Amino acid sequence: MSRRNNNNNVRGPTSALTSFLREQGITGPTGDPYRRQQREIQQNPPPQPTTSRSPIPHHRSDSEDLDDDPIQPSLKRQKSNPQIEQDDPYTAPSKSQSSSAGGVGSKTSCIECQSKVIITKYTPTGPDGIGVLCPKCTSAHGIDPFKQAQSKPKPKKPAQKEKRIAPKVESSKPLSSLADYSIKVIIANIDYVENLGEIGGDATDTIAKVLSKNRSLNYKTVQLFLGSHQDTLSLYDAANLNPECLKSIATLCPSISRLKIAFAGQLNNDVIKDWCLRFRNLQHLDVHGAYLVKSDGWIEFLNTIGSSLQSLRISECPHFDQSSVEAVGRNCKKLNVLSISQIKMENQGVDHLNGLKNLKNLEIVQVEGNVTSEAIVNLLSNVGQCLEELNLSKNSDLDNGLLTNGIRLYCPNLRILNLNSCDLIDNSGFEDLFKQWNNIGLKQLDISLNHVINDKCLETILNKIGPTIELLNLNKLKDISKDFLLKIPSMIPKIREVDISWCRQTDDSVMKEFVETCPELIKITCFGCLLVTKDCTRKPGTQIMGCPALTM
Amino acid sequence: MSEQANKNVTLISSDEFSFIIPKPVALKAGMLADMLGEDSAFSESMSNTCNLDIRGVVLEKVCEYLLFKQRYESVDNKETVPDFQERIPPEIALELLVAADYLQSKLRAH
Numbered sequence: 001m002s003r004r005n006n007n008n009n010v011r012g013p014t015s016a017l018t019s020f021l022r023e024q025g026i027t028g029p030t031g032d033p034y035r036r037q038q039r040e041i042q043q044n045p046p047p048q049p050t051t052s053r054s055p056i057p058h059h060r061s062d063s064e065d066l067d068d069d070p071i072q073p074s075l076k077r078q079k080s081n082p083q084i085e086q087d088d089p090y091t092a093p094s095k096s097q098s099s100s101a102g103g104v105g106s107k108t109s110c111i112e113c114q115s116k117v118i119i120t121k122y123t124p125t126g127p128d129g130i131g132v133l134c135p136k137c138t139s140a141h142g143i144d145p146f147k148q149a150q151s152k153p154k155p156k157k158p159a160q161k162e163k164r165i166a167p168k169v170e171s172s173k174p175l176s177s178l179a180d181y182s183i184k185v186i187i188a189n190i191d192y193v194e195n196l197g198e199i200g201g202d203a204t205d206t207i208a209k210v211l212s213k214n215r216s217l218n219y220k221t222v223q224l225f226l227g228s229h230q231d232t233l234s235l236y237d238a239a240n241l242n243p244e245c246l247k248s249i250a251t252l253c254p255s256i257s258r259l260k261i262a263f264a265g266q267l268n269n270d271v272i273k274d275w276c277l278r279f280r281n282l283q284h285l286d287v288h289g290a291y292l293v294k295s296d297g298w299i300e301f302l303n304t305i306g307s308s309l310q311s312l313r314i315s316e317c318p319h320f321d322q323s324s325v326e327a328v329g330r331n332c333k334k335l336n337v338l339s340i341s342q343i344k345m346e347n348q349g350v351d352h353l354n355g356l357k358n359l360k361n362l363e364i365v366q367v368e369g370n371v372t373s374e375a376i377v378n379l380l381s382n383v384g385q386c387l388e389e390l391n392l393s394k395n396s397d398l399d400n401g402l403l404t405n406g407i408r409l410y411c412p413n414l415r416i417l418n419l420n421s422c423d424l425i426d427n428s429g430f431e432d433l434f435k436q437w438n439n440i441g442l443k444q445l446d447i448s449l450n451h452v453i454n455d456k457c458l459e460t461i462l463n464k465i466g467p468t469i470e471l472l473n474l475n476k477l478k479d480i481s482k483d484f485l486l487k488i489p490s491m492i493p494k495i496r497e498v499d500i501s502w503c504r505q506t507d508d509s510v511m512k513e514f515v516e517t518c519p520e521l522i523k524i525t526c527f528g529c530l531l532v533t534k535d536c537t538r539k540p541g542t543q544i545m546g547c548p549a550l551t552m
Numbered sequence: 553m554s555e556q557a558n559k560n561v562t563l564i565s566s567d568e569f570s571f572i573i574p575k576p577v578a579l580k581a582g583m584l585a586d587m588l589g590e591d592s593a594f595s596e597s598m599s600n601t602c603n604l605d606i607r608g609v610v611l612e613k614v615c616e617y618l619l620f621k622q623r624y625e626s627v628d629n630k631e632t633v634p635d636f637q638e639r640i641p642p643e644i645a646l647e648l649l650v651a652a653d654y655l656q657s658k659l660r661a662h
Contacts, residue, residue, distance in 0.1 A: 175625055175633070178617045178652035184637050185645040192642070207646055210653040 110134035183216045190220050205234055212236035212262075219245040232258040239263045246271045250278035257281050262288040269297035276304035284337075286313040293317060298324040306331030311361075313339040322349040329353045339391075341365035347375035354382040362387055366394035373399050377406035384410030391418040393446070398422045400429030408433045418446040420473070425450060427457040434464040441468030448475030448499065455484040466491040475525075476502040485510045489517035499525040501546060507531035515539055561588055561600040563615065569608030571615045575600065577622045581614075582656035606651045610644050614651055 110117050111131030117123065123132050124143050133141065176184075186193070208225060211217045218240040225233055230253045235241070238261050246267055249256075259282060261267065267290040275282075282305055298320055302309075309332045314320050320343045328338070329352035336358055346369045362383065364371070376392065390411060392398060403425065407414070419425060430453065442465040447453060458480060462469075469492050474480070482505035492498075495518045500506050506529040514524055515537045526532055527546035534549045544550065561578045563571045579585045587596040596602050604611060617636060624633045640648060 175621055176636070178614065178636075178655075179649055181617070181636050181640055182645045182649035182652055185640045185642055186649065188637075189642040189645065203650075206650055210649055213653065 108132055110137055112137040112140075179210065179214055183211065183214060183221070186224075187216075187220050190223055193224060205232075208234050209236055215240070217241070222249075226252040228253065228255065230256055232256070234258075234260040235262065235264075236260075237263050238267070239265050242266050243268055243271050247274045250275045254278050255281050258284040260284075260286040261290075262286075264288065264290040266292065268292040269294050272297045272301045276301050279305060281308070283308055284311045285309060286311075287315075287317060288313075289316045291316075291318060294319045295321050295323055299327045302327040302331050308334065310334055311337035311339075313337070313363075314343065315339070315341040315365075317343060322346060322352075325349040326352040329355055332356065333358070335359060337361040339363035339365070340367070342368070344368045345371060347371060350375040350379050353379055356383055358386065359383045360386055361389040363389070363391035364395070365391055370397050371395055372397050373401035373406065376402055377410075380406045380410040386413065387411050388413055389416040390414055391416075393418050393420040393422065396421075396423050399424040400426065400432070403429040403433040408437050412438050412440065414439055415442060416444040417442055418444075419450070420446045420475075421449040423450075426452045427454055430457050431460045434461045437464060439464075441465065443468060444471040445469060446473040448473045448477070451476060451478060453477050454479050455481055458484065459487075462488065462491045466493075468494065470494055470496045470520075472497075473499040474503060475499045475527075478502060478504050481505055482507065482510065486513050489513045492518065494520060496520050497523045497525075501525055501527035501529065503529065505531070508533055508536045511544070512537040515542055559600060561602065563611060564601065564603045565608035565611040566605050567608050569611065571611060573615050573618065577615075577618045578602075580618050580621050580625075584655060606654075607647065610647045610651050613640060613644060613648055614655065617652075 104119055104121055106119050108117055108119060108131075109115060110133055111126035113134060113136065115134050115136070117132055117134045119132060124138055124141075125131065126133055127141070133143070204225065208217070211221050211224075212235070215237060217235060217237050219242065222235065222241060222245060225235070226249060233249065233253060233256050238246070241264075243266055246264075247270075256279065259279075264287060267287070269292070272290075272293050285305075298317075302324065306327065312328065312332060312335060320340070322345055325340070325343075325345055326349070328335070332338075333355065335356050338353070338356065338359055338361070341363065342365070345364075345367050349369075350364070350371055364376070376398065380387070384406070390407070392402070398419075407417070430447070445461070445465060447461070458474075458477065472492060472495060480503050485500070485503060485505055486509065489495075490513075498514065498518075498521065500510075500514075506526055508531070511524070511526070511532055514521060516539075521542050523543045523545060525545045528548065530548055532547050532549055536544070536547070536549075538544060559575045560572050561575045561584075563573065563578070563584075565571070575588065578588060584602065586592055587594055587602055588600065589597065606614065616639065620636055620639075624631075627633065
């Protein structure tokens with residue numbers, strides 16, 4: 001046994017765990033004096049040399065043990081019994097030591113004054129690390145025995161750790177904003193707040209927006225907006241509302257007529273089927289990002305509620321597919337507004353919409369799948385007569401045929417047209433449309449990101465729509481020349497907002513022309529127009545946005 | 553420069569209460585910084601006076617927060633930061649939220 005311990009004693013300190021444990025100050029109960037000595041001599045002596053070092057070895061007496069030792073024997077037994085323990089090197093020397101001499105509880109004499117000393121945990125070693133000191137000599141040397149006993153392994157490490165942690169804590173805890181504090185107060189008092197119905201629509205909507213912006217719309221704060229008399233509910237960030245909470249919306253506000261719910265990541269089939277049963281008066285629905293609602297959920301919802309819907313806006317709902325669109329066509333005959341974007345659909349899906357004769361606003365944006373001009377032309381031939389707004393942007397399969405055979409023939413009442421990023425439409429298509437279009441006059445036109453448009457084409461367009469246009473987006477029509485840019489303002493007298501970002505030739509003289517010629521202009525956007533300088537003409541009431549020179 | 557920084561600014565509430573606070577404190581709020589900052593050429597920055605569409609009782613709390621922020625923004629960990637939440641009366645919490653959002657104090661949280 002003792003031999004094994006000796007061996008271990010030699011091997012122990014070389015292992016990583018052992019040295020780690022020693023660094024951490026983990027030791028057997030009697031370890032302190034021994035370990036101090038051991039560290040000082042920087043080697044791993046078996047108990048023998050240690051014993052020889054203490055001046056006068058004494059046998060332990062039972063009565064002296066009582067202070068420190070009562071737990072020791074059992075501990076030692078526990079630890080030595082398994083015999084495989086890594087702690088062996090520690091328990092072993094302490095055992096041999098305390099039993100022979102120099103350990104805690106043993107008697108020895110002071111190295112200085114030779115008076116008798118009972119070694120305790122706090123007994124300091126002599127000045128050269130040899131022997132021990134009696135309490136008198138300890139105080140004579142100015143040593144604080146208690147401090148020393150604990151000091152060596154412990155205080156260093158924790159102090160370092162604290163220092164390391166401190167900056168982290170500081171940086172991770174900036175002062176909360178006033179909005180955060182207000183939200184906390186609102187949440188804390190949510191049970192005492194009547195819902196905001198009486199405050200008025202605008203304020204309610206503002207608060208809904210602010211809460212969503214701070215990502216604080218949750219099952220508590222949403223209560224502000226719920227109530228049986230509510231007519232409108234807008235949840236701009238419903239990501240934190242779980243299905244139960246979403247269900248409760250229908251329970252608490254059954255007579256709601258306008259519902260807008262964005263980032264509805266937790267809206268699922270279950271909830272939407274529940275909604276079918278409870279909403280009695282839903283007329284306007286705007287859903288964004290309902291990833292979990294499956295096709296059958298949408299179909300059931302539209303079959304139940306669809307007939308009363310007047311406007312339907314669906315975006316980023318991947319399971320709103322062709323069969324759901326078919327359900328729209330079948331059920332929602334009253335629809336005035338239909339907006340579907342970022343969904344999957346083919347030409348056949350578009351055909352299902354032919355029966356929606358009341359449509360005034362149609363948006364089919366960024367459809368995944370091949371929706372071609374033929375299908376849209378067919379749709380417009382059916383529903384185009386009443387259309388006032390048409391948005392077919394970001395559909396890369398639409399070509400000139402849409403303009404020549406569709407919009408030109410079937411959409412005389414269009415006021416707003418958005419065809420941005422339709423890559424296949426080119427100059428000849430636009431020229432065809434705007435030369436012979438029997439339109440009452442567009443108010444808004446967005447042909448941004450159609451890179452190919454040139455001066456001649458744009459002139460044709462503006463000749464047709466110039467007198468009535470109020471909002472014009474020419475973003476990224478990079479080939480327009482400076483001469484023509486200078487002519488534009490005089491062609492569009494009623495313009496209120498214009499975007500000429502990335503029209504490369506825009507410079508101060510062009511800006512001056514716009515600002516001075518267009519009396520009603522309130523906003524001109526010119527991102528990426530590097531020729532515009534700080535000194536460009538400005539006037540009160542006209543906002544210049546995005547000018548690189550002004551923002552730098 | 554330092555003289556300018558030491559100036560006070562006046563914030564006037566919709567019900568005509570005036571709050572005079574040190575300019576550096578006012579600049580803690582993003583919106584006020586844009587209005588009053590040295591770079592901006594608005595009449596507000598010339599006269600160091602802002603008319604805000606915020607009720608006096610709410611604006612008072614806003615000013616209190618700005619001073620609180622000035623005081624405790626750069627304290628080290630040892631000092632305990634009192635909880636501003638306790639100072640907000642629940643009855644103005646909603647208005648304060650809207651005002652705080654308008655003044656964008658979040659943008660300049662650091």
